[in-house]
Amino acid sequence: MTGRIIGIGAYVPKKVMTNDDFAKILDTSDEWITERTGIKERHFADHITEKPSTMAVAAAKKAIEDAGIDPKDIDLIVVACTTPDLVIPTMSCVVQKEIGAKEDCGCFDVSSACPGFIAAYNTVQSFIESGNAKTALCIGSECNTNFCNFEDRGTCILFGDGAGAVVVRADENCKRNEFIMRSDGSRADCLTCEAARQPDRWDEEGFKEATSFYMQGREVFKFAVTEVPRLIKDLSEKYNFDLEKDVDLFILHQANSRIIEATAKKLGIGIEKFPMNIMKYGNISSASIPILLSELKAEGKLKPGMKLVLASFGAGLTWNANYITY
Numbered sequence: 120m121t122g123r124i125i126g127i128g129a130y131v132p133k134k135v136m137t138n139d140d141f142a143k144i145l146d147t148s149d150e151w152i153t154e155r156t157g158i159k160e161r162h163f164a165d166h167i168t169e170k171p172s173t174m175a176v177a178a179a180k181k182a183i184e185d186a187g188i189d190p191k192d193i194d195l196i197v198v199a200c201t202t203p204d205l206v207i208p209t210m211s212c213v214v215q216k217e218i219g220a221k222e223d224c225g226c227f228d229v230s231s232a233c234p235g236f237i238a239a240y241n242t243v244q245s246f247i248e249s250g251n252a253k254t255a256l257c258i259g260s261e262c263n264t265n266f267c268n269f270e271d272r273g274t275c276i277l278f279g280d281g282a283g284a285v286v287v288r289a290d291e292n293c294k295r296n297e298f299i300m301r302s303d304g305s306r307a308d309c310l311t312c313e314a315a316r317q318p319d320r321w322d323e324e325g326f327k328e329a330t331s332f333y334m335q336g337r338e339v340f341k342f343a344v345t346e347v348p349r350l351i352k353d354l355s356e357k358y359n360f361d362l363e364k365d366v367d368l369f370i371l372h373q374a375n376s377r378i379i380e381a382t383a384k385k386l387g388i389g390i391e392k393f394p395m396n397i398m399k400y401g402n403i404s405s406a407s408i409p410i411l412l413s414e415l416k417a418e419g420k421l422k423p424g425m426k427l428v429l430a431s432f433g434a435g436l437t438w439n440a441n442y443i444t445y
């Protein structure tokens with residue numbers, strides 16, 4: 120059996136940071152940010168009540184409510200996060216406690232930058248397909264602002280915070296999980312952030328800056344507009360579906376509207392099939408896809424039986440895509 124998404128939930132922090140707010144602290148403008156990225160505003164966590172673990176719990180509770188299940192039915196929780204507030208315990212164990220899941224529920228976290236949600240989703244599906252789980256929670260939660268260098272105008276304006284979650288339940292009528300996952304570690308230097316907890320290096324020149332997100336923006340942009348369309352084409356060939364006729368929506372990682380537009384153009388698919396919420400949230404890394412799914416459901420734009428392509432890309436470099444029936 121393969122799993123079907125039966126519930127979706129999201130949490131975004133209350134504080135909104137607009138492009139004009141950035142223009143007050145950096146040499147930038149609403150016009151530059153909007154034109155280059157499509158972002159108008161993003162949500163910033165307060166870092167006290169809104170942490171990756173607490174936001175993961177909030178999104179999970181909403182997904183469980185949406186699914187209409189008892190938390191005791193959940194037998195696997197996987198949280199994708201690259202910006203955790205906790206090293207131990209895993210955030211999935213915090214979620215387990217806070218939602219009241221049972222003791223024999225498997226819990227672990229995965230880290231794969233922006234494609235983390237898809238990595239977590241494929242992990243959950245593998246557990247379900249191997250008969251090791253029936254009902255799973257798959258969460259993406261990020262506090263990117265903990266890792267932004269607010270003096271680096273080319274990077275910090277891109278990111279926001281938040282969490283999204285889905286409940287995936289084994290369904291005998293579901294087709295096998297169809298996906299491709301790719302990585303290229305030789306291009307790791309394009310997007311980096313070193314762990315701050317390395318006391319032997321604290322006096323090293325440049326170490327403080329290295330512990331914030333560093334990004335070669337143009338290189339990442341070129342990578343995304345080349346590899347993401349190729350990946351989606353390869354997915355359609357591998358699983359024998361037609362991109363025009365057999366896909367209702369393309370749910371892409373929300374990193375830059377120009378990347379999404381370029382992908383649609385290269386695939387020859389109308390941009391109306393590529394929903395976006397980047398203007399409101401910026402790049403929320405592994406949370407961007409489940410938050411977008413949650414909004415589409417709330418707006419009545421996501422209906423049972425719809426065929427979706429999910430695709431994400433980011434640090435690693437890593438890029439993944441799935442073909443799913445909602």
Ligand code: ACO
Nearest residue numbers: 147148151155232233272273336337339340374375433434
């Ligand atoms: N405001 C005003 N000017 C700026 C800003 C800013 N916020 N940021 C950079 N500039 C300037 C630069 O200094 C440069 O000036 P110069 O020509 O005088 O040197 C000029 O604008 C152009 O800079 P570029 O970096 O070349 O601008 P580009 O058009 O490439 O846009 C951007 C930058 C938006 C970051 C783009 O490259 C991008 O979106 N890249 C992809 C990022 C991404 O998708 N990351 C996803 C993965 S994230 C993860 O995995 C954690």
